[in-house]
Amino acid sequence: xxxxxAPANPKVGFxxxxxxxxxxxxxxxxxxxxxxxxxxxxTYQDADVVVVNxxxxxxxxxxxxxxxxxxxxxxxxxxxxxxxMGVEEGNIRDVHPSVLSVTGPQQYEQxxxxxxxxxxxxxxxxxxxxxxxxxxxxxxxxHYAYLKISEGCNHSCSFCIIPSMxxxxxxxxxGDVLDEAQRLVKAGVKELxxxxxxxxxxxxxVKYRTGFWNGAPVKTRMTELCEALSTLGVWVRLHYVYPxxxxxxxxxxxxxxxxxxxxxxxxxxxxxKVLKAMKRPAFEDKxxxxxxxxxxxxxxxxxxxxxxVGFPGETEEDFQYLLDWLTEAQLxxxxxxxxxxxxxxxxxxxxxxxxxxxxxxxxxxxxxxxxQAISSARLQxxxxxxxxxxxxxxxxxxxxxxxxxxxxEIDGNVFIDNGSNLKPGDKVWCxxxxxxxxxxxxxxxx
Numbered sequence: 147x148x149x150x151x152a153p154a155n156p157k158v159g160f161x162x163x164x165x166x167x168x169x170x171x172x173x174x175x176x177x178x179x180x181x182x183x184x185x186x187x188x189t190y191q192d193a194d195v196v197v198v199n200x201x202x203x204x205x206x207x208x209x210x211x212x213x214x215x216x217x218x219x220x221x222x223x224x225x226x227x228x229x230x231m232g233v234e235e236g237n238i239r240d241v242h243p244s245v246l247s248v249t250g251p252q253q254y255e256q257x258x259x260x261x262x263x264x265x266x267x268x269x270x271x272x273x274x275x276x277x278x279x280x281x282x283x284x285x286x287x288x289h290y291a292y293l294k295i296s297e298g299c300n301h302s303c304s305f306c307i308i309p310s311m312x313x314x315x316x317x318x319x320x321g322d323v324l325d326e327a328q329r330l331v332k333a334g335v336k337e338l339x340x341x342x343x344x345x346x347x348x349x350x351x352v353k354y355r356t357g358f359w360n361g362a363p364v365k366t367r368m369t370e371l372c373e374a375l376s377t378l379g380v381w382v383r384l385h386y387v388y389p390x391x392x393x394x395x396x397x398x399x400x401x402x403x404x405x406x407x408x409x410x411x412x413x414x415x416x417x418x419k420v421l422k423a424m425k426r427p428a429f430e431d432k433x434x435x436x437x438x439x440x441x442x443x444x445x446x447x448x449x450x451x452x453x454x455v456g457f458p459g460e461t462e463e464d465f466q467y468l469l470d471w472l473t474e475a476q477l478x479x480x481x482x483x484x485x486x487x488x489x490x491x492x493x494x495x496x497x498x499x500x501x502x503x504x505x506x507x508x509x510x511x512x513x514x515x516x517x518q519a520i521s522s523a524r525l526q527x528x529x530x531x532x533x534x535x536x537x538x539x540x541x542x543x544x545x546x547x548x549x550x551x552x553x554x555e556i557d558g559n560v561f562i563d564n565g566s567n568l569k570p571g572d573k574v575w576c577x578x579x580x581x582x583x584x585x586x587x588x589x590x591x592x
Contacts, residue, residue: 155183163201195222198228200231201229206486230251233251289538293326294342295318295371314351320349324374338381348368375405383410386410437475452481454484479556480520525584533575535575537569544562547559547562575591
């Protein structure tokens with residue numbers, strides 16, 4: 147009696163670089179490939195073809211993308227390139243002429259078609275039997291997931307080329323977003339991280355059109371979206387929130403425990419002169435008043451932000467203004483970057499003095515020391531308080547997790563000394579016992 151061996155599934159290697167928005171793009175491509183019967187493998191050697199999802203935001207990210215593409219070519223030979231740097235196909239092919247295909251961000255169908263050309267899908271694959279999970283393929287741990295609500299951006303910040311790469315704002319239908327969120331929660335996700343290029347602008351492009359979810363009307367608008375997400379019983383964390391007036395409507399939801407009291411707002415600077423050169427809203431005085439008002443309504447509110455030092459034309463006076471603003475604002479989680487010119491950005495054409503590299507470095511170091519003192523003092527205030535912690539990792543020393551102040555990979559951690567009995571995805575109440583500039587230590591109490 148002869149037996150026939152079923153043909154092996156074609157295998158795809160995947161490298162995802164850049165921000166969480168790019169990670170979601172990678173997840174969409176992988177979900178489609180898995181639905182078509184492809185296996186996703188973790189080594190170059192096991193793959194029939196490798197897809198590299200690039201980042202092209204700043205020069206260092208482009209350099210990393212080119213380096214990874216080169217590594218994939220060396221180790222495998224068959225490489226497909228996509229993502230934000232894909233809009234610079236000529237630059238990629240100048241360095242790596244052997245890449246098989248180059249596409250820009252969000253071009254999922256073109257990437258999948260390029261994979262088909264290199265390694266066709268099995269003809270006997272039956273997607274009605276060989277199903278992927280209903281939540282799709284996720285590149286994050288099982289207990290948290292990024293929920294992308296829109297593509298593109300309507301801003302024209304002078305240092306940024308995102309609109310030229312990802313286009314103008316296109317909001318996803320609210321019913322589709324909520325359906326995806328519900329599938330993720332049913333699959334075990336305990337935390338939804340809401341992302342887009344400009345989360346506050348959700349629905350502007352469709353004039354806040356009313357959609358439907360579970361038979362009920364829901365406006366395509368950030369406030370109503372958050373209200374609906376709050377019914378799913380998981381942490382909801384908001385990223386990339388511009389401080390438009392309607393953001394004030396979210397603070398009562400946070401105070402009521404419906405969504406996490408956490409706002410990720412990319413302020414970028416505080417000096418009115420620098421903000422004007424950046425083409426950012428220059429309402430720093432009103433922003434401080436709003437922050438104060440937000441904290442009166444929701445005392446536990448955590449605000450994280452990112453800033454740029456060394457932007458063309460930034461003087462020592464502008465920089466000192468920024469430090470004084472930070473002292474007043476008392477932000478909890480802050481990142482800082484030294485300005486780096488991006489090819490194609492309008493800032494390159496500004497008739498402003500270039501800040502020398504040594505001055506940029508000095509200001510960055512002073513900024514980080516200044517903010518570190520603020521962050522440390524604010525965390526010290528948490529000692530003795532009880533917090534709920536979502537566990538990310540467990541080993542023999544204990545558990546490592548995050549509380550509501552901490553987004554994965556960009557903020558701090560909570561170290562639970564007596565948490566060896568826990569497992570990733572557990573939520574547990576703890577009492578804070580110690581703190582440093584970024585992290586907390588705690589003991590499990592429930």
